[in-house]
Amino acid sequence: MASECKVETALEILVGKWKPIILFHLFSKGTMRFSELQKTLPDITKKMLTAQLRELEYHDIVHRKVYLQVPPKVEYSITEYAKGMLPVLDAMNTWGTAHVQHLNELYGENREVEPFVSNVDGLAEGM
Amino acid sequence: MASECKVETALEILVGKWKPIILFHLFSKGTMRFSELQKTLPDITKKMLTAQLRELEYHDIVHRKVYLQVPPKVEYSITEYAKGMLPVLDAMNTWGTAHVQHLNELYGENREVEPFVSNVDGLAEGM
DNA sequence: TTCTATGGTATCTTTTTGGATACTATGTTT
DNA sequence: AAACATAGTATCCAAAAAGATACCATAGAA
Numbered sequence: 001m002a003s004e005c006k007v008e009t010a011l012e013i014l015v016g017k018w019k020p021i022i023l024f025h026l027f028s029k030g031t032m033r034f035s036e037l038q039k040t041l042p043d044i045t046k047k048m049l050t051a052q053l054r055e056l057e058y059h060d061i062v063h064r065k066v067y068l069q070v071p072p073k074v075e076y077s078i079t080e081y082a083k084g085m086l087p088v089l090d091a092m093n094t095w096g097t098a099h100v101q102h103l104n105e106l107y108g109e110n111r112e113v114e115p116f117v118s119n120v121d122g123l124a125e126g127m
Numbered sequence: 128m129a130s131e132c133k134v135e136t137a138l139e140i141l142v143g144k145w146k147p148i149i150l151f152h153l154f155s156k157g158t159m160r161f162s163e164l165q166k167t168l169p170d171i172t173k174k175m176l177t178a179q180l181r182e183l184e185y186h187d188i189v190h191r192k193v194y195l196q197v198p199p200k201v202e203y204s205i206t207e208y209a210k211g212m213l214p215v216l217d218a219m220n221t222w223g224t225a226h227v228q229h230l231n232e233l234y235g236e237n238r239e240v241e242p243f244v245s246n247v248d249g250l251a252e253g254m
Numbered sequence: 255t256t257c258t259a260t261g262g263t264a265t266c267t268t269t270t271t272g273g274a275t276a277c278t279a280t281g282t283t284t
Numbered sequence: 285a286a287a288c289a290t291a292g293t294a295t296c297c298a299a300a301a302a303g304a305t306a307c308c309a310t311a312g313a314a
Contacts, residue, residue, distance in 0.1 A: 006223030007147045020134045034261055070311045071260035091218040096133030197281040198290035
């Protein structure tokens with residue numbers, strides 16, 4: 001039938017200033033509290049964190065579990081469905097890593113490549 | 128060593144309102160003139176088309192060949208290097224296609240999923 | 255009684271991205 | 285002589301995304 005390019009659909013899930021790194025941590029830990037995510041990502045505002053998590057929730061990538069207690073407790077976890085994304089994320093990460101190298105070869109090392117996650121030990125296998 | 132997530136690096140190449148579709152057409156045809164891209168993508172402005180192509184050129188994804196003649200002729204083509212992205216694009220496209228289906232199951236068909244490329248015959252293999 | 259912790263929301267401002275429009279250069283065609 | 289074709293630039297404006305800041309509810313601790 002008609003060939004339709006759904007690259008953009010995949011991008012929907014990933015685009016957003018904080019989504020990749022949120023996913024990275026959630027895939028790593030499986031489940032995290034809202035406050036835990038905040039501490040892990042000190043520069044994100046609550047507004048953005050909430051917004052990005054809600055979008056991920058809409059896409060069935062993360063699950064939001066509310067504990068009815070005070071003070072509130074809300075846990076975000078990677079869904080089973082989301083695990084189907086891992087090959088995609090892995091392909092992107094692998095290619096991205098090689099591409100950083102390629103750019104360095106083309107333009108030299110001094111083009112500020114910021115490693116946005118570093119030293120998260122033992123979490124390399126997923127991404 | 129330190130595990131660094133380069134998903135964002137891959138996203139750099141893809142993010143931009145028109146980049147996926149530009150890539151789609153360039154991967155399909157291999158080489159296209161500026162005006163040919165304009166005709167294929169009637170809603171893009173010259174400014175945006177130029178900007179996106181220049182970013183792709185910076186990343187060594189497309190090559191810009193200028194013919195010194197009047198009126199000007201400029202051809203944009205996919206680089207050999209860019210072909211290394213195809214597995215990534217393919218993974219994204221495959222996952223994206225399945226995800227549209229998943230969203231339909233979750234929320235029903237009526238959530239305006241716009242097929243942004245349709246009926247480009249015989250071009251399915253690359254993406 | 256006041257403060258703390260938690261997971262938000264509401265509002266406003268700034269930054270980034272994208273779009274509209276006009277302009278340019280110049281050899282060829284009419 | 286004027287119009288056309290091509291591949292842009294330049295300038296200005298609108299819209300979208302992100303950030304800053306303040307506010308809320310409430311049980312329990314100090």
